[in-house]
Amino acid sequence: MKLTVNGIDHDVDAPPEMPLLWVLRDLLGMTGTKYGCGIAQCGACTVHIDGKQQRSCVTPVSAAEGRRVTTIEGLSEDGSHPVQRAWAELDVVQCGYCQSGQIMAAAALLAEAPEPDDAAIDMAMNGVICRCGTYQRIRAAVHRAAELDGRRSR
Amino acid sequence: MNGHGSTRRTFLKTSVAATGGLVIAFHVPGAKRLAASGLTPAGGFAPNAFLRIGEDDTVTVLLAHSEMGQGIWTTLPMLIAEELDCDWSSIRVEHAPAAQAYAHTAFGIQATGGSTTTWSEFDRYRQAGAAARSMLVQAAAQEVGVPVSECRTGNGVVTASGRSLRYGELTAIAATLTPPESVPLRDPSEWSLIGTPTRRLDTPEKITGRAKFGIDVQLEGMLTAVVARAPSFGATLKSFDASAARAVPGVRHVVQVPSGVAVVADHSWAAIKGREILDIEWTSGPTSGVDSEELLAEWADLTRSPGVTAAERGDTADALAGAEQTIESLFFFPYLAHAAMEPLNCAVRIGPDGCDIWTGTQFQGPDQMAAAAITGLDPEQVRIHTTFLGGGFGRRANPAADFVSEAVHVAKAAGVPVKTIWTRDDDTRGGYYRPAFVHRARLGLGANGMPVAWDHDMAGQSILAGTFFEAGMPENGVDPSSVEGLVDSPYMAEVPNHRVGVHTPDPGIPVLWWRSVGHTHTAFVVETLIDQAAHAAGADPVEYRRKLLAEHPRHLGVLDLAAEKAGWGSNLSAGRARGVAVHESFGSFVAEVAEVSVSGNEIRVHRVTAAIDCGIAVNPEAIEAQIQGGIAYGLSATLHSEIHLKEGAARESNFDDYKVLRLAEMPDVDVHIVPSTDPPGGVGEPGTPPIAPAVANAVFALTGQRLTELPLKL
Numbered sequence: 032m033k034l035t036v037n038g039i040d041h042d043v044d045a046p047p048e049m050p051l052l053w054v055l056r057d058l059l060g061m062t063g064t065k066y067g068c069g070i071a072q073c074g075a076c077t078v079h080i081d082g083k084q085q086r087s088c089v090t091p092v093s094a095a096e097g098r099r100v101t102t103i104e105g106l107s108e109d110g111s112h113p114v115q116r117a118w119a120e121l122d123v124v125q126c127g128y129c130q131s132g133q134i135m136a137a138a139a140l141l142a143e144a145p146e147p148d149d150a151a152i153d154m155a156m157n158g159v160i161c162r163c164g165t166y167q168r169i170r171a172a173v174h175r176a177a178e179l180d181g182r183r184s185r
Numbered sequence: 186m187n188g189h190g191s192t193r194r195t196f197l198k199t200s201v202a203a204t205g206g207l208v209i210a211f212h213v214p215g216a217k218r219l220a221a222s223g224l225t226p227a228g229g230f231a232p233n234a235f236l237r238i239g240e241d242d243t244v245t246v247l248l249a250h251s252e253m254g255q256g257i258w259t260t261l262p263m264l265i266a267e268e269l270d271c272d273w274s275s276i277r278v279e280h281a282p283a284a285q286a287y288a289h290t291a292f293g294i295q296a297t298g299g300s301t302t303t304w305s306e307f308d309r310y311r312q313a314g315a316a317a318r319s320m321l322v323q324a325a326a327q328e329v330g331v332p333v334s335e336c337r338t339g340n341g342v343v344t345a346s347g348r349s350l351r352y353g354e355l356t357a358i359a360a361t362l363t364p365p366e367s368v369p370l371r372d373p374s375e376w377s378l379i380g381t382p383t384r385r386l387d388t389p390e391k392i393t394g395r396a397k398f399g400i401d402v403q404l405e406g407m408l409t410a411v412v413a414r415a416p417s418f419g420a421t422l423k424s425f426d427a428s429a430a431r432a433v434p435g436v437r438h439v440v441q442v443p444s445g446v447a448v449v450a451d452h453s454w455a456a457i458k459g460r461e462i463l464d465i466e467w468t469s470g471p472t473s474g475v476d477s478e479e480l481l482a483e484w485a486d487l488t489r490s491p492g493v494t495a496a497e498r499g500d501t502a503d504a505l506a507g508a509e510q511t512i513e514s515l516f517f518f519p520y521l522a523h524a525a526m527e528p529l530n531c532a533v534r535i536g537p538d539g540c541d542i543w544t545g546t547q548f549q550g551p552d553q554m555a556a557a558a559i560t561g562l563d564p565e566q567v568r569i570h571t572t573f574l575g576g577g578f579g580r581r582a583n584p585a586a587d588f589v590s591e592a593v594h595v596a597k598a599a600g601v602p603v604k605t606i607w608t609r610d611d612d613t614r615g616g617y618y619r620p621a622f623v624h625r626a627r628l629g630l631g632a633n634g635m636p637v638a639w640d641h642d643m644a645g646q647s648i649l650a651g652t653f654f655e656a657g658m659p660e661n662g663v664d665p666s667s668v669e670g671l672v673d674s675p676y677m678a679e680v681p682n683h684r685v686g687v688h689t690p691d692p693g694i695p696v697l698w699w700r701s702v703g704h705t706h707t708a709f710v711v712e713t714l715i716d717q718a719a720h721a722a723g724a725d726p727v728e729y730r731r732k733l734l735a736e737h738p739r740h741l742g743v744l745d746l747a748a749e750k751a752g753w754g755s756n757l758s759a760g761r762a763r764g765v766a767v768h769e770s771f772g773s774f775v776a777e778v779a780e781v782s783v784s785g786n787e788i789r790v791h792r793v794t795a796a797i798d799c800g801i802a803v804n805p806e807a808i809e810a811q812i813q814g815g816i817a818y819g820l821s822a823t824l825h826s827e828i829h830l831k832e833g834a835a836r837e838s839n840f841d842d843y844k845v846l847r848l849a850e851m852p853d854v855d856v857h858i859v860p861s862t863d864p865p866g867g868v869g870e871p872g873t874p875p876i877a878p879a880v881a882n883a884v885f886a887l888t889g890q891r892l893t894e895l896p897l898k899l
Contacts, residue, residue: 046434049454057409057452058637062401063394067526068609072840077232080572101452103394115392122384122806125814128398128526128575153849160840162526162576163254164817166851168810
């Protein structure tokens with residue numbers, strides 16, 4: 032089966048029901064996308080499929096065939112996406128394990144709502160669990176990313 | 186100050202000493218000894234075990250401790266750079282290998298825990314940087330032909346007699362010099378990094394997906410395993426049929442290990458699918474009748490009778506009988522899973538020259554010993570490669586080395602390199618929980634409303650019993666980690682008649698330290714009781730505490746600061762109330778004021794104002810993050826999390842039933858740091874204990890309901 036990840040086509044030999052998460056991590060060696068729960072409860076595995084946030088742990092690889100999959104590795108070449116820059120500026124990360132999912136969820140939110148308010152952030156980001164408790168800085172960093180993004184597009 | 190005299194720390198020192206032969210002395214091993222031990226790479230300059238300087242000017246700091254989110258990847262390099270005078274951007278960081286050179290300065294084993302890293306390394310890492318600087322200066326003096334007193338350092342350059350020599354240029358000469366025994370450290374007035382908010386050095390890797398956690402380790406020829414474990418703690422394997430599992434495409438081996446049956450496959454998915462169709466028979470096991478609700482009810486009865494005395498003064502019974510008012514409360518705390526975002530995992534390769542282990546661990550020392558015992562190798566032949574930890578919270582510091590031992594068994598039985606991963610269900614149901622506890626307390630107040638008697642009995646499992654730490658326990662069998670924060674409470678010190686009794690039942694459930702350990706329950710009990718006393722006395726909760734803490738300046742300092750910054754006593758919008766708690770743990774003092782509202786039976790925490798006195802604040806940026814995070818971790822246990830045991834196994838299995846705090850519930854947390862010149866205390870854990878009582882006390886202020894069970898339920 033053909034899978035397009037971060038703009039590159041891959042030939043993948045996997046059963047169609049195999050979750051995209053394990054295809055990315057174990058077959059393609061792209062470990063930036065994390066396993067956290069396997070049942071779409073924690074959001075650590077969040078990727079974009081055709082630009083929308085999706086939980087790769089419950090997405091059969093067959094459902095991603097012929098669509099554009101973007102992972103944390105493909106969000107930017109060098110960590111320069113506004114969300115990544117805001118994350119660095121506000122020193123958001125702690126253990127870092129959930130942050131790929133947080134950043135992918137935030138990037139998908141900003142693509143749809145360039146200036147989200149707290150309520151929109153709470154709704155869009157509530158599905159991504161952080162046990163270190165970086166939530167407060169995540170909220171601030173999403174606002175900051177919106178600012179950075181706005182400046183870029185002006 | 187008494188911060189460094191905390192029970193647990195003293196105890197751990199004692200206990201480690203008691204386990205025999207472990208070096209406690211502060212020591213920076215010299216370069217020659219390191220070269221002999223094979224710890225230093227060829228080339229560049231490695232003055233000691235903790236840093237090396239390359240010809241390209243890079244300064245690589247080796248961490249004796251594990252980065253699990255607490256920010257030690259940044260704080261320890263700050264200590265070295267403060268003395269080394271290098272360019273901050275030249276710093277690179279690595280986890281050190283497992284070796285005696287990296288043993289904890291207080292515990293004697295290589296370990297990260299107890300909020301000890303900063304204070305335990307405060308001198309050793311500064312000394313390591315100072316020694317390196319002194320050798321570079323000596324090298325420059327030799328090169329230029331001037332006395333060392335004419336050399337100056339700054340930004341990774343030595344200047345002497347008009348010449349500027351980069352540290353990288355000096356490595357060849359410096360490497361030939363003998364490291365000094367000891368170098369005077371800078372006066373705090375000269376510090377430029379310590380005390381300056383400094384951003385994390387691990388951010389670039391962690392925002393791009395490049396950071397490697399244990400679960401990301403993938404080596405040529407390495408297979409992935411999941412293990413089917415017993416359905417109740419302590420049950421053993423009777424028989425199994427793996428024929429169906431072996432037929433799953435990608436499954437390579439199905440092997441028996443002491444903890445169960447491992448399915449070893451080309452990738453995680455095949456291993457998980459294979460395990461689903463394993464046919465296994467288990468014995469019923471020693472805990473198959475354990476039900477946690479029944480346990481808590483039994484222990485509540487048990488606390489009606491006096492336990493082993495852990496603290497006693499005066500005549501408590503007599504003083505209670507003569508008290509003007511008495512308050513009696515019964516407290517319940519459930520078992521809790523750590524639920525780090527990265528489920529447990531460990532990669533192992535056993536070869537003719539030793540055993541390599543890649544994992545995120547807080548306990549390199551005990552893990553290395555355990556792997557050596559299983560493989561029959563010498564500990565030095567077990568090489569532990571510490572990855573980033575996707576959260577630790579105590580679960581990755583297991584004296585029983587459970588997840589490492591199991592992974593070594595799997596690799597040994599399969600005969601190939603294997604990464605053993607735990608699914609979320611495995612992780613949640615895998616035990617080593619924060620032990621459940623019941624406390625029963627009676628407080629007697631005198632005519633002036635102040636406490637005159639405190640009678641207290643508690644029941645819960647010991648964490649240390651049965652581990653190598655047991656040797657350090659007192660003869661009466663009371664686990665210091667059960668009573669920390671209670672028997673050493675400043676309030677108890679002010680109550681002339683008191684008694685604490687401890688029951689230590691053992692239902693056979695594996696238990697372990699969970700961020701802030703005994704303080705997770707004792708702080709709640711103590712700060713609830715004092716709040717009850719204040720209300721019974723008709724006093725303001727902050728004023729009442731101030732009276733009791735008059736002789737405890739550091740408690741008082743954080744209480745006053747948090748109350749002031751929270752606007753204690755000022756009006757709040759309708760439907761909101763404040764609650765307060767103050768607690769010392771791990772050498773630091775924290776007060777928190779929580780502002781809450783209630784809607785139906787839902788408790789909502791809007792804002793938390795925290796004040797911390799952790800002595801010298803090495804990296805204020807990290808301290809703020811740890812207090813915010815410690816509060817979030819505590820709020821999960823305050824509002825949501827509990828493990829129920831039925832038939833000796835957890836009923837909960839994943840984040841759908843083991844609930845934790847989510848982003849929309851996160852309050853705004855303001856953190857205020859008390860300026861201090863006291864030696865550093867801990868910061869990873871001390872933010873957690875006060876939050877649950879602060880919230881419960883606010884709920885009481887708002888509703889009149891006194892909640893004495895976690896998680897809080899209206």
